[in-house]
Amino acid sequence: MLEGSGARPKKGLGAVFGLNSDSRRIEPGDIFFALPGAKVHGNQFVSDAVDRGALAVVTDTAPPGDPGVPIIVVKDVRAAYARAASRVFEPQPEIQVAVTGTNGKTSVASFVRQIWEHAGIAGASIGTLGIETANRRIEGALTTPDSRTLHQAMRALKAQGIDHVALEASSHGLDQHRLDGIHFEAVAFTNLSRDHLDYHADMDEYRNAKLRLFTDLLVDGGAAVVNVDDPEHEQFMFAALSASATLLTVGREGAYIEILSIEPEGYGQRVEIRHIGEKVSFHLQIPGEFQVSNALVAAALAMSSGVDKTDAFAALSQLVGARGRLELVGEYNGAAIFVDYSHKPEALRMALSTLRPYAKNKLSVVFGCGGDRDKGKRPQMGEIASDLADVVIVTDDNPRTEEAASIRAEVLAGAKGAREIADRKVAIRESVRALQPGDVLLVAGKGHETYQIIGTTKHHFSDHEEVLAAINT
Numbered sequence: 001m002l003e004g005s006g007a008r009p010k011k012g013l014g015a016v017f018g019l020n021s022d023s024r025r026i027e028p029g030d031i032f033f034a035l036p037g038a039k040v041h042g043n044q045f046v047s048d049a050v051d052r053g054a055l056a057v058v059t060d061t062a063p064p065g066d067p068g069v070p071i072i073v074v075k076d077v078r079a080a081y082a083r084a085a086s087r088v089f090e091p092q093p094e095i096q097v098a099v100t101g102t103n104g105k106t107s108v109a110s111f112v113r114q115i116w117e118h119a120g121i122a123g124a125s126i127g128t129l130g131i132e133t134a135n136r137r138i139e140g141a142l143t144t145p146d147s148r149t150l151h152q153a154m155r156a157l158k159a160q161g162i163d164h165v166a167l168e169a170s171s172h173g174l175d176q177h178r179l180d181g182i183h184f185e186a187v188a189f190t191n192l193s194r195d196h197l198d199y200h201a202d203m204d205e206y207r208n209a210k211l212r213l214f215t216d217l218l219v220d221g222g223a224a225v226v227n228v229d230d231p232e233h234e235q236f237m238f239a240a241l242s243a244s245a246t247l248l249t250v251g252r253e254g255a256y257i258e259i260l261s262i263e264p265e266g267y268g269q270r271v272e273i274r275h276i277g278e279k280v281s282f283h284l285q286i287p288g289e290f291q292v293s294n295a296l297v298a299a300a301l302a303m304s305s306g307v308d309k310t311d312a313f314a315a316l317s318q319l320v321g322a323r324g325r326l327e328l329v330g331e332y333n334g335a336a337i338f339v340d341y342s343h344k345p346e347a348l349r350m351a352l353s354t355l356r357p358y359a360k361n362k363l364s365v366v367f368g369c370g371g372d373r374d375k376g377k378r379p380q381m382g383e384i385a386s387d388l389a390d391v392v393i394v395t396d397d398n399p400r401t402e403e404a405a406s407i408r409a410e411v412l413a414g415a416k417g418a419r420e421i422a423d424r425k426v427a428i429r430e431s432v433r434a435l436q437p438g439d440v441l442l443v444a445g446k447g448h449e450t451y452q453i454i455g456t457t458k459h460h461f462s463d464h465e466e467v468l469a470a471i472n473t
């Protein structure tokens with residue numbers, strides 16, 4: 001019996017109903033998958049799972065003792081869990097595409113969904129912003145949801161008539177096999193730079209996790225889109241070729257989509273490209289050359305999923321930026337204020353260099369670094385901010401269980417001449433009030449987030465709301 005397709009059996013009746021990797025969520029009739037976690041091994045919770053009605057346990061090492069239910073030992077229990085979830089929650093949307101890379105995943109996934117919508121296809125994007133459809137967004141906890149949550153959500157999308165889904169594949173998600181069991185129609189790579197080195201041992205491991213999307217998860221004969229302007233593109237290209245994928249290169253050096261020119265037009269830009277020999281020109285109403293790259297990667301993914309090229313390119317001039325991705329939130333005293341999700345060194349560099357030409361006067365930045373995350377990026381981001389902005393204010397961004405003052409000190413160690421304002425609300429208000437005509441202010445790091453995590457408590461906090469409050473009160 002499949003989960004949700006009828007009444008659950010009472011404990012001990014023997015019919016398998018569903019699955020879960022969290023013993024606390026086991027319901028009678030489920031199979032418990034005991035996963036090797038970052039903190040503990042799920043084997044520790046076998047008796048809890050059985051008490052709650054688990055009919056069997058799947059694990060990678062037999063737990064001690066006899067739990068009184070069958071134990072199935074497999075080599076890779078995370079992969080088994082993901083594959084089982086993809087079957088239990090059938091039917092699934094017919095076409096799935098995915099994007100990986102350090103920066104740009106959320107933007108690309110959102111753009112693919114928007115291109116589908118313009119082409120008359122009902123689609124969804126799943127990632128950092130949660131699950132987005134044409135008229136709804138449901139927030140989620142992870143960029144790449146755990147396999148059960150993901151497949152359950154995709155079955156619900158299918159039930160709403162959605163057969164096209166664009167997913168963000170994070171390095172954690174790929175490393176933890178959350179997407180195994182999916183055979184993507186098309187996959188894409190945006191770029192690779194420092195991130196998550198608190199989780200991955202080094203850049204090689206981080207890259208290898210991302211490469212899994214190309215080597216292990218693409219359907220036979222699927223398409224692999226590669227941004228060849230990124231210095232790290234080669235390994236992704238080789239991975240695509242070794243998987244016998246149709247390789248679609250995009251960028252100034254792209255063969256499938258070649259960027260010929262990008263000219264600023266207000267906060268947007270005029271873009272000229274060549275798509276397999278044919279020139280196309282369009283206006284992108286979003287700032288940042290990097291967004292041209294994201295938009296074209298998205299167009300290649302959309303075309304690989306069946307969108308006609310004329311529809312795909314026509315959609316580009318209608319694209320709107322994903323929330324909190326270099327978003328113009330307001331103006332004060334003749335100065336422009338942007339909110340951006342740059343919480344990694346290269347993203348901050350990109351955001352500041354993109355905004356520099358718009359600053360006729362000074363460029364200011366307010367940012368901090370997250371607690372319980374990669375410490376190595378803190379002085380690097382400090383240095384980038386000092387190098388590229390005229391005014392730097394270092395503040396808090398989700399200190400979590402770390403001492404907020406020590407995080408700021410580590411950022412300040414790289415940020416020559418920066419000012420420290422611990423309270424992010426005050427930092428934003430003072431930065432806005434100090435703006436002069438022709439200035440540009442970047443509030444970086446939180447993007448769409450609506451919280452400040454202090455300790456383990458989430459307090460409501462939104463950069464958008466604070467910027468607007470500073471402008472209007």
Ligand SMILES: CC(=O)N[C@H]1[C@@H](OP(=O)(O)OP(=O)(O)OC[C@H]2O[C@@H](n3ccc(=O)[nH]c3=O)[C@H](O)[C@@H]2O)O[C@H](CO)[C@@H](O)[C@@H]1O[C@H](C)C(=O)N[C@@H](C)C(=O)N[C@H](CCC(=O)O)C(=O)O
Pocket residue numbers: 021022023024034035036037038039040041042045128141142143144145146147170171172173176
């Ligand atoms: C480090 C990490 O990625 N951890 C993820 C991982 O948890 P884990 O399996 O290591 O958990 P664990 O606490 O060691 O527990 C092991 C197992 O015992 C089970 N358990 C535990 C307690 C209990 O009473 N009973 C029980 O059965 C747990 O359910 C788990 O299966 O698997 C869980 C289920 O999929 C995730 O929720 C969890 O994400 C944590 C919360 C997290 O913060 N992850 C972040 C770092 C993350 O994944 N981020 C990426 C990238 C973000 C981006 O760049 O945009 C993302 O995709 O979001």
Ligand SMILES: Nc1ncnc2c1ncn2[C@@H]1O[C@H](COP(=O)(O)OP(=O)(O)OP(=O)(O)O)[C@@H](O)[C@H]1O
Pocket residue numbers: 101102103104105106107108128143168190191290291293294322324325326340341342343346347348350351447
């Ligand atoms: N193609 C790109 N190249 C460089 N920087 C980018 C690119 N796309 C986005 N960025 C920067 O990275 C930030 C995050 O963008 P986005 O949310 O689209 O990426 P992401 O890969 O989903 O990130 P995350 O893993 O944090 O969710 C943006 O706010 C912007 O500063």
Ligand SMILES: N[C@H](CCC[C@H](N)C(=O)O)C(=O)O
Pocket residue numbers: 143343369370371373397398445446449
């Ligand atoms: N998914 C990322 C988001 C970080 C956003 C930033 N605001 C921070 O808290 O460091 C993470 O959890 O590492």
Ligand SMILES: [Mg+2]
Pocket residue numbers: 105106127128129143168
């Ligand atoms: Mg994202």
